[in-house]
Amino acid sequence: GENVEQHPSTLSVQEGDSAVIKCTYSDSASNYFPWYKQELGKRPQLIIDIRSNVGEKKDQRIAVTLNKTAKHFSLHITETQPEDSAVYFCAAGGTSYGKLTFGQGTILTVHP
Amino acid sequence: EAQVTQNPRYLITVTGKKLTVTCSQNMNHEYMSWYRQDPGLGLRQIYYSMNVEVTDKGDVPEGYKVSRKEKRNFPLILESPSPNQTSLYFCASSGGAGNTIYFGEGSWLTVV
DSSP: OOOEEEEOSEEEEETTOOEEEEEEEOOTTOOEEEEEEEOTTSOOEEEEEEETTOSEEEETTEEEEEETTTTEEEEEEOSOOGGGOEEEEEEEEOSSSOOEEEOOOEEEEEEO | OOOEEEEOSEEEEOTTOOEEEEEEESSOOSEEEEEEEETTTEEEEEEEEEETTEEEEOSOOTTOEEOOSSTTBOOEEESSOOGGGOEEEEEEEESSTTSOOEEOOOEEEEEO
């Protein structure tokens, strides 16, 4: 089955810096890669996703890159703000089947 | 308003006492799933369903049952709960594999 590894487990940055979180996956059949943000005590919410027919996708300060050959994808947050502090999860799955496997999560702390 | 509703939100129960966590969505989604979230392990998929009467195991199905008799409902059943099933449980739905997943608010379950 699919295995998703996420690094780092914790990340601390100063406000205005960039943050990068990386994930690797094992199943070459996976073609859907979402990222979720989870604030303390709340449900995970989708912030961006990418499908295997594109290499990069941007949405304002957030971008995701995908390297299908190397089986890794990354989340990039620029100009970080304190409200970006949360746990971030990557996931990998297929668009033709329902199973979605999550990474272990990254606790991002942005210091003012 | 698009909603995934799960109940109960908080429950303390005793070992061996059968319980059911209900999940209902109002978006006419075909795809529903259950996850458990434990510290350091991220979100792990328990079961998922691609449509009515179609279910399949996720990564950690042992000790759980599900059913999908109606499109909107996807209950999670713990026939004989054990302390290692103490966790935060999330129900989720989407319009199909590879589509945005909407999570419920979560159910905190403690088995003593």
